[in-house]
Amino acid sequence: MGYLTGFMEYNRKDQDVKDPVERIKNWEEYVIRFDDQEIKEQSSRCMDCGTPFCHTGAEWEGAYVGCPVNNFIPEWNELVSEENWEEALRNLEETNNFPEFTGRVCPAPCEGSCTLAINDDPVTIKSIENEIIERGFDNNWVEAKVPERRTDKRVAVVGSGPAGLAAADQLNEMGHHVTVFERDDRPGGLLMYGIPNMKLDKDTVDRRIKVMKASGIEFVCNTEVGVDITREEMKRDFDSVIMCTGAQDPRDTPIENRDSKGIHFAMDYLTAATKALETDPKNTPITAEGKNVIVIGGGDTGADCVATALRQKAKRVVQFGKHPASPDERTDDNPWPEFPMTFKLDYGYKEGLETQGEDPRKYEVLTQRFEKNESGQVTALHTMNVEKVYENGEVITNEVPGTEQKWNADLVLIAIGFLGPEQDVLEHFGLETDERGRIWTVDGTKDYRTSEEGVYAAGDARRGQSLVVWAIREGREVAEQVHAYLMDKETKQIV
Structure with a gap:
């Protein structure tokens, strides 16, 4: 102390x-x-x-x-x-x-x-x-980790989000040759385009990538595995492959008039807004400027949508969540040292409160259908309030009669989470998945081996949507297992 x-x-x-x-x-x-x-x-x-x-x-x-x-x-x-x-x-x-x-x-x-x-x-x-x-x-204390000696082993990391970057960083420090494949134009995955600049400036991501490149890690961008490079090519050129593709398959809300124009997944909206900052913030294919914006769903992604829409000069921003507001203090079933599930006024909500006069969040609201005009543009949402009750030990969500309401909307952003990893690349590699569509591994908590020899998985692609810090942990742990696998192989030559 x-x-x-x-x-x-x-x-x-x-x-x-x-x-x-x-x-x-x-x-x-x-x-x-x-x-x-x-x-x-x-x-x-x-x-x-x-x-x-x-x-x-x-x-x-x-x-x-x-x-x-x-x-x-x-x-x-x-x-x-x-x-x-x-x-x-x-x-x-x-x-x-x-x-x-x-x-x-x-x-x-x-x-x-x-x-x-x-x-x-x-x-x-x-x-x-x-x-x-x-x-x-x-103070220039952060230095490139160039290994004194390198093995003759080559590892491919698919995906440059936090899990992929952590795995690459660790394996490079162990002396292996590491190549990170990213389908987007810049490395960073979720860190680059999924998190808005006001929370994580992209210069901060670029700064770390620069250090990693100086350490000897190779980044190959604009390359989609299964399209631009095949499974056969990767297995030929690399001794092991780590799948860190994230969990970016968005959960949808298949209700009436879902096909209306002006309804977008939250991550598509956030990605477009962030990419536009590289040239012109107004030159984005999805903008909230002058519009009534409704965000369906909560969590960090929902808060980021609120904050982004406010910066794009939205007319009004409202966010719907089907759950009740969190309590101000811990409840008996959420004791210390668990993460406190208590009420918080995140940055986007604080901005909404100060600029619109009220917290943008509306609780216990269920969207029932969209309304559109003759040209197919969304014009409104119809909702009903819900309440949670306990029946036979289970939580049941019931609709509350007489609470129907219509909300004007020009832009709707769906932020209700993710189903899991996108399946195309997993199918291309012939990887087994679990009941939730995540990459199956030998042990869901300790062993990162997939159903394919020499192929490992880590991060959200394996555990489902989670925190950046859990992705880093999984990246570090999968690196240890891949290292052990590589050094168990016959050739251990130091070059």
Whole structure:
């Protein structure tokens, strides 16, 4: 502990953010970094508990507990409080390949499991983590990991999202030759085009890719496996293949008039908006400017749609969710150290509140049908309120009679999650899938081998839609198994 009584003397302070009304005028990151005194005080709040649940990284009865990559949180909190930044960075890099990503977009399950959170506000772990890596880049402490010796083994990683990048980073450091295939025009996967700039600036992604390239990792973009390169070619040219294709098959809502113009999947909308920033923000095929926008579904993707629509100068933005609002405090069935399922005002909702005068979210609302005009353009949604009740130990969602309502809509964004990975590439490789369409592996929690010899899977393609930090963990773990597989093969020549 850098300061024995810090947790008693200092209150939690979150990072300052730019004014919501002002920040929607641009696409810049909205969070402001701590100054030296703030970061020293916040890191000194860490108690260095006997059992630091913050870094346990476990799933307990379906709930997350602590950091999935097992960051040494108390250790680097102490180092930060002592202003030993370079050592704090080295400590952080032992467990997390990309702290600049998790420090921006992770929901911080570590903080929900902080011992202080039992009866106080947790340590600002996520913000401290991000400050460590940013100071690392500021001072040129983040270096390319060029291995002293290389094996003669070649590994192909399909997909350049967080799981694929983590696997590539680890295997390269072990000395193998790694090539990452990405079907889009820039590496990063979800990090590049699925997360808006105001949460994760693309220069931050490019900065990390540059380091990885300098480490010896090859990136091949605009290449779709199964179309531009075949399974046979990959098995001929590589000793192992890792499938990290993500879970990007969107869940749809097949209701009346779903074929109307102006109804889009959320990820298509977010991707188009982000790509347009490279040239002209207004030159996007899907825009919310001047429109009544309705987002169906919640979660981070829904919040990102709200924030993006506000920056595109939407007339009004509303978001529907079929679940009730989360409680202000933990419920009895959501105890510490589980991730707290409590009410939060995410950045996009705060912006909606400040600019529209109300939280954009409408709870316990079910969309029943769309309405369109003669040209096929969506003009409205018809909804009904729902309520959840318990019957025979099960949760049942019932419609509430008399709550029918019509909402004007010019643009509808569907953000109700993902079914799993896209199936074309899996079928091309002949990979078995489970009952949910995910890539089948020998053990759903520990063994990343697929049904095909030498082919492994990690990240959302294997576990389903999840967090960036879980993808990094899986990328690291699959790398260990692929390394063992490669070194078990006959040829172990060092070149």
